[in-house]
Amino acid sequence: MSEVKTITGEFTGSYAINPLTGKEIPIWIAEYVLKDYGTGAIMAVPSDDERDNKFATHFGLEIIPVVDKSDYPDADMKDKVGKMINSGFITGMEVKEAIEAVIQKLEEDGLGSRQVNYRLRDANFSRQRYWGEPFPIRFDENDVPHPVDFSELPVELPPLDNFKPTADGKAPLGRLEDWVQSTKGRREIDTMPGFAGSSWYFLRYMDPHNDKEPFSKEAVDYWQSVDLYIGGAEHVVGHLLYSRTWHKFFYDLGLVPTEEPFKKLINQGMIGGRSNFVYRANEKFAEHYLEEKLKSVSHAFEKNKIIGEGENAFEVDFACDECKVAIELKAIHRLERYDDKHHEQFEKMGYTFVPIATEEVFSHYHDFTPITDKIKRAFENKERVVPNANVKETALFVSQDMIEDRSMVTKLHVDVNIVHNDIMDVDAFEKSRTDFRRAVYVLNTEGQYKCSHAFEKMSKSKFNVVNPDDMVDLYGADCFRMYEMFLGPIEQGKPWNTEGINGVQGFLKKFYSLFYNENGWCVTDEKATPEELKTVHSCIKYVNNNIERFSFNTCVSEFMKCTNELRKMKCHKKEVLQDLVVLLAPFAPHLSEELWHELGNTDSVNKTSYPNHNEEYLKESAITYPISINGKKRATFDFPVDASKEDIEKQALKLEIIQKWTEGKTVRKVIVVPKRMVNIVVG
RNA sequence: GCCCGGAUGGUGGAAUUGGUAGACACGCAGGACUUAAAAUCCUGUGGCCGUUGAGGCCGUGUGGGUUCAAGUCCCACUCCGGGUACCA
Numbered sequence: 001m002s003e004v005k006t007i008t009g010e011f012t013g014s015y016a017i018n019p020l021t022g023k024e025i026p027i028w029i030a031e032y033v034l035k036d037y038g039t040g041a042i043m044a045v046p047s048d049d050e051r052d053n054k055f056a057t058h059f060g061l062e063i064i065p066v067v068d069k070s071d072y073p074d075a076d077m078k079d080k081v082g083k084m085i086n087s088g089f090i091t092g093m094e095v096k097e098a099i100e101a102v103i104q105k106l107e108e109d110g111l112g113s114r115q116v117n118y119r120l121r122d123a124n125f126s127r128q129r130y131w132g133e134p135f136p137i138r139f140d141e142n143d144v145p146h147p148v149d150f151s152e153l154p155v156e157l158p159p160l161d162n163f164k165p166t167a168d169g170k171a172p173l174g175r176l177e178d179w180v181q182s183t184k185g186r187r188e189i190d191t192m193p194g195f196a197g198s199s200w201y202f203l204r205y206m207d208p209h210n211d212k213e214p215f216s217k218e219a220v221d222y223w224q225s226v227d228l229y230i231g232g233a234e235h236v237v238g239h240l241l242y243s244r245t246w247h248k249f250f251y252d253l254g255l256v257p258t259e260e261p262f263k264k265l266i267n268q269g270m271i272g273g274r275s276n277f278v279y280r281a282n283e284k285f286a287e288h289y290l291e292e293k294l295k296s297v298s299h300a301f302e303k304n305k306i307i308g309e310g311e312n313a314f315e316v317d318f319a320c321d322e323c324k325v326a327i328e329l330k331a332i333h334r335l336e337r338y339d340d341k342h343h344e345q346f347e348k349m350g351y352t353f354v355p356i357a358t359e360e361v362f363s364h365y366h367d368f369t370p371i372t373d374k375i376k377r378a379f380e381n382k383e384r385v386v387p388n389a390n391v392k393e394t395a396l397f398v399s400q401d402m403i404e405d406r407s408m409v410t411k412l413h414v415d416v417n418i419v420h421n422d423i424m425d426v427d428a429f430e431k432s433r434t435d436f437r438r439a440v441y442v443l444n445t446e447g448q449y450k451c452s453h454a455f456e457k458m459s460k461s462k463f464n465v466v467n468p469d470d471m472v473d474l475y476g477a478d479c480f481r482m483y484e485m486f487l488g489p490i491e492q493g494k495p496w497n498t499e500g501i502n503g504v505q506g507f508l509k510k511f512y513s514l515f516y517n518e519n520g521w522c523v524t525d526e527k528a529t530p531e532e533l534k535t536v537h538s539c540i541k542y543v544n545n546n547i548e549r550f551s552f553n554t555c556v557s558e559f560m561k562c563t564n565e566l567r568k569m570k571c572h573k574k575e576v577l578q579d580l581v582v583l584l585a586p587f588a589p590h591l592s593e594e595l596w597h598e599l600g601n602t603d604s605v606n607k608t609s610y611p612n613h614n615e616e617y618l619k620e621s622a623i624t625y626p627i628s629i630n631g632k633k634r635a636t637f638d639f640p641v642d643a644s645k646e647d648i649e650k651q652a653l654k655l656e657i658i659q660k661w662t663e664g665k666t667v668r669k670v671i672v673v674p675k676r677m678v679n680i681v682v683g
Numbered sequence: 684g685c686c687c688g689g690a691u692g693g694u695g696g697a698a699u700u701g702g703u704a705g706a707c708a709c710g711c712a713g714g715a716c717u718u719a720a721a722a723u724c725c726u727g728u729g730g731c732c733g734u735u736g737a738g739g740c741c742g743u744g745u746g747g748g749u750u751c752a753a754g755u756c757c758c759a760c761u762c763c764g765g766g767u768a769c770c771a
Contacts, residue, residue: 486696495694503709561707630752631753669751
C-alpha cells in the first residue's frame, strides 16, 4: 500500500488550524496512507519525513524547516534530534524539550490533554477458541464490559469436552451456559492468543516457587533482565513484542526494575527445507521432438501448416504436401473429440488425418518407431489411425542435466526423501506418485535422474519436510543438536540437508573412539605431551571465544579439528580428554555426561566449571610467514617468534624463490608485519 | 520508495583489528580392508594452462577506487531475503 512510485494526491479544499499559531494548513488526500489504518488524519511534516517531503515537493507545498540537525552529523531525516527553528515559542529548544513544552502549553490553554497510548501490533488480540487465557471480563445488562473482582482471580478455563464453535458460530466457551451466565453478568467467551500469557514467564522463572504472587520484587531486583533471549521469527513478531509491552507496563507500575526485559536478543534463522525438483516435459517438448522425428519420415513436413482454402482452411500442427498427411498433436483427452467426420473432412481435401497424443510421444520417446510406422501407414495405406488409449497419464521426466530448453519442461516438487545427493530413486518415485505411474525418463549419461534443488520453507506441498523426531531417532539428540549448530551462523536461515549430518555423526564416533577402542575403555593416566596440551588448549581458547560471539558453527568445526589431531597423535590421556569432555558438554550434553562419569566423576558434568586455556601451552617457537611479492604470496618461511624485523627482511630477500622474483628488478620497499607476513615491493 | 541484512568451490559454510581466500564438513574421484555390502581407514578435490616432485595465470555478485596489501575499506550498480509505524 505504501509503495508509491508516482505521487498522487488531491487538495480537499479544507484547512486545519494550527492551535498554537492559528495558521491555516491545507488538508490533502494522499494515497500513501496505509489501507489498514487510513481512516483518520495524518499530520504531515515535510521537512523531516521522506515521504511527506516528496509529496510536498511534488505539489509545490510549503516546506518549513523546523529542526536544525547540524549538531548531529550522523542523524538522518527521521531522527528526533536537533534544535527547533522557525517554530515560534519552541524555537531554540532541543526536540525532546520542545515536545514536552508543546504538550504543556496545549494543556495550559485547555486545547488538549496528555495521554500515553499503549498499542498492540495485532488489533485482534482475542481468539475464538478454547486454548488460551480467558479474559477476566463480564458484561452488564447494557453490554458494558467490567473487569471481574480481584477476589475472583484468576479466571480459569472451565473443563470442556467439545472444542468446536457453537452452533451459532460463537467461541467454544459459549457451550458452557452455566459458566457464561453468572449472577454478575455474562462472561467474555473469547480467549487470549497463545503468546499473551507466555509473555512474562521469564519473570516467573526468577521466582518459581512463590505461591503468593507471580514474582517477588526481591527476585526480579536480584535477577534484573534476561541476559540473552534467543527466538525464531514467530517469537519476534508475536511473543517478544508482547513481552516488551507487558514489561514496559510492569515497569511503569514499578513491578520490575528494568525497562526492557532482555539485554540481548538473537533472532535465530529458520532452518528451511532443501527442495528437490523434477522436470516434466510439456506440449512444446512433444512438438519439438515430433518435428525432429518426422524428418526421418519425410523432409517435406511443415509446421503450423494451413491446408485447404477459404472458409475450409485449417491450420494443423504438421502437414506434408508430398505424402498428403496432416498431423494434430494434442493431449490425449483433447483428441477424443476428433470423430470420423473429422477424418472425412481431411479426406475430401486429399489428406489423411493423423491425431497423435503428446502422451504417445512421451511414451515412445526411447523408441519412436511405433509412431513413425503409424504415420507411414497413414500415407501408404490411407489408413485411419487412432491414438493409443493406453498411453493415458504418461509423463516424460527429463533429468536436470539433459534439459536443452527450459521452456519445454515444467518444474515440479519431488519428495526429498526419495532423492539422495540430487539423484532421484526412480522406482520410489513411481511408487509414491500414483498420478505418474506411467512415467518415462530421460536419464543422464550416468543413467541417473538428476534433480535440481532450492532453499525453501519446509512445507508439505513442497515435499521437503524432514521430521526432527525421525532425525533424533536415527542419529541421536546430540548429533541432531550439533548438526543444527554446525549448519551455519545462528542468525542466518539455512537449509536442512540430511546428507550432511554424517559429518557430525562421524565426529561423535571419532570423539568416542578417543575413549574406547575395540577392547573397551582405553583412557590412560599418562602424562600429556606439549603437543597434546597445545592442541586441546587452543581448542579451549577458540571455543570460549566463539561461544562469546555466538559462533557455534565454528566451535563445532574446532572440535572436529581437535579430535582429528588427537586421533593422529593416538592420544588417550585423561589429562587431555577430561577438559575436552567438559568443553563439549554444551554441544553434545548426553555423550559428555556419559564420558564424564566414565572418567570417574560422580557429579554432573554441568556442575563443574568450564575450562580455561593456559597461554603457556600455546607458545610457538616459530611462526610461518607468507612472503609476498607485490601482494602476491610466492613463498612461506618459518621465522623464530622473536626474530627482529630486520632479520626477517634480510633472510626473506635471500630466499631462492624470492631471488627469482626480484632478479633484475629493484626492491623498492619491504613490509614486515611481525607475526603476520612479509611483502616485498619490486618494480 | 525507504531502512536493515546478504551474495565466497558442485553444496553448507570459514577467514575476530585490511595481512597465506576456501578452515571444518558434505558430495565426488581413486585406493585399502571384505566373498560381497555396510562400517572404517588412506589419498586427491576452486577454475584454466603446464607437469617430471617444477611452475604459471585467473578467482570472493558486477564496474570503478583507496592501499605495499582488499572477501574485508570507499563510490556506483545488479540480484536475493526481511522490515516498513494514525510516532512526529
